[in-house]
Amino acid sequence: MDFKEAKNKFVQTWGALGSQWGINKTMAQIHALLMVSNEPVSMEDIMEELQISRGNASMNLRALMDWGIVYKEFKAGERREFFTAEKDLDELAVKISKERSKREIKPALKVLKEVSSINANASAEEKHFVEQTSKLYDFVLKADNVLDKITEYKDNWLAQLLVKFMK
Amino acid sequence: MDFKEAKNKFVQTWGALGSQWGINKTMAQIHALLMVSNEPVSMEDIMEELQISRGNASMNLRALMDWGIVYKEFKAGERREFFTAEKDLDELAVKISKERSKREIKPALKVLKEVSSINANASAEEKHFVEQTSKLYDFVLKADNVLDKITEYKDNWLAQLLVKFMK
DNA sequence: AATATCTTTCATTTTTTTTTGAAAGTTTAA
DNA sequence: TTAAACTTTCAAAAAAAAATGAAAGATATT
Numbered sequence: 408m409d410f411k412e413a414k415n416k417f418v419q420t421w422g423a424l425g426s427q428w429g430i431n432k433t434m435a436q437i438h439a440l441l442m443v444s445n446e447p448v449s450m451e452d453i454m455e456e457l458q459i460s461r462g463n464a465s466m467n468l469r470a471l472m473d474w475g476i477v478y479k480e481f482k483a484g485e486r487r488e489f490f491t492a493e494k495d496l497d498e499l500a501v502k503i504s505k506e507r508s509k510r511e512i513k514p515a516l517k518v519l520k521e522v523s524s525i526n527a528n529a530s531a532e533e534k535h536f537v538e539q540t541s542k543l544y545d546f547v548l549k550a551d552n553v554l555d556k557i558t559e560y561k562d563n564w565l566a567q568l569l570v571k572f573m574k
Numbered sequence: 575m576d577f578k579e580a581k582n583k584f585v586q587t588w589g590a591l592g593s594q595w596g597i598n599k600t601m602a603q604i605h606a607l608l609m610v611s612n613e614p615v616s617m618e619d620i621m622e623e624l625q626i627s628r629g630n631a632s633m634n635l636r637a638l639m640d641w642g643i644v645y646k647e648f649k650a651g652e653r654r655e656f657f658t659a660e661k662d663l664d665e666l667a668v669k670i671s672k673e674r675s676k677r678e679i680k681p682a683l684k685v686l687k688e689v690s691s692i693n694a695n696a697s698a699e700e701k702h703f704v705e706q707t708s709k710l711y712d713f714v715l716k717a718d719n720v721l722d723k724i725t726e727y728k729d730n731w732l733a734q735l736l737v738k739f740m741k
Numbered sequence: 742a743a744t745a746t747c748t749t750t751c752a753t754t755t756t757t758t759t760t761t762g763a764a765a766g767t768t769t770a771a
Numbered sequence: 772t773t774a775a776a777c778t779t780t781c782a783a784a785a786a787a788a789a790a791t792g793a794a795a796g797a798t799a800t801t
Contacts, residue, residue: 410695431789450747460791461749487747518583522584535611546663553739568735618777
């Protein structure tokens with residue numbers, strides 16, 4: 408396998424993986440492309456390499472920047488914009504964790520709190536509902552706290568975690 | 575908010591959350607419904623409560639059973655089948671982790687290993703590619719190992735993890 | 742201030758995913 | 772072994788998501 412093939416395979420695989428995690432294919436592919444580029448990449452190059460339209464490239468780059476995992480770069484003397492991805496994997500994990508917590512977990516917690524707080528009458532059905540959603544609330548809250556803690560460690564949290572867990 | 579509203583809100587929210595995690599809405603809704611039901615539920619009831627077709631119910635129940643988080647139940651004297659969800663949340667997390675590892679992480683690792691093993695010639699571009707995909711391989715491998723370890727603890731791994739991390 | 746270079750927006754089109762429902766399949770019971 | 776009760780399958784339809792591209796919007800240059 409030569410470089411071109413390998414790069415292509417990586418970008419395709421990352422893209423497919425993205426879909427399975429609720430991220431759209433192109434967005435994941437752009438991210439993959441930037442991750443393995445040693446130089447900032449122009450929108451033109453991204454369009455060319457992934458065979459996508461200008462609008463598509465623009466919108467997905469915007470989304471990636473909203474996630475805080477892709478940055479704009481300005482090259483001296485160049486009019487157009489260039490893009491780079493966050494390449495530090497710990498930093499990347501932290502950013503994704505924080506963002507997903509904010510966008511998805513926190514709102515879900517709010518709903519869980521609400522629905523688990525209804526005044527259950529005597530019926531076994533309602534009691535079970537309250538019990539189960541309360542457990543779910545506790546569980547998700549704990550999981551979210553773990554994420555928070557992890558992001559505090561920031562550097563190399565994964566290795567530390569592994570060490571702690573294996574001992 | 576009364577019970578009916580709360581239940582509906584929970585099912586809807588869980589369904590929406592599912593979409594953001596690469597699981598289809600109906601599948602997540604069926605799972606939500608079963609999670610908060612104290613009694614096994616028939617396919618007829620699922621169709622009725624979620625307003626979905628028989629085929630849809632059948633296929634998504636099958637998918638949930640493939641994930642190992644929903645079970646068929648047979649009631650004495652009853653011809654039709656009933657369904658229940660795994661309600662132990664630790665167990666649920668373990669099953670989902672294992673399944674995602676098997677379906678997504680392991681195959682991704684294989685590709686990462688492949689593409690990071692190309693024979694990089696002297697160009698900075700190729701060197702960077704190999705370096706970055708190698709780092710990614712190590713990172714994902716470590717993360718996958720953490721999942722493995724977690725599943726060994728099985729009961730209440732989350733609480734243990736939290737304690738370890740906060741100390 | 743007019744023009745050139747580049748980016749964003751968004752209505753429309755295309756693609757992908759999900760859902761439907763009727764036919765085929767399966768199991769139990771009479 | 773026939774029929775009744777239920778489940779699964781899958782081609783077609785519907786819905787949802789993503790992509791296009793041209794026009795509008797910026798921003799720099801002459």
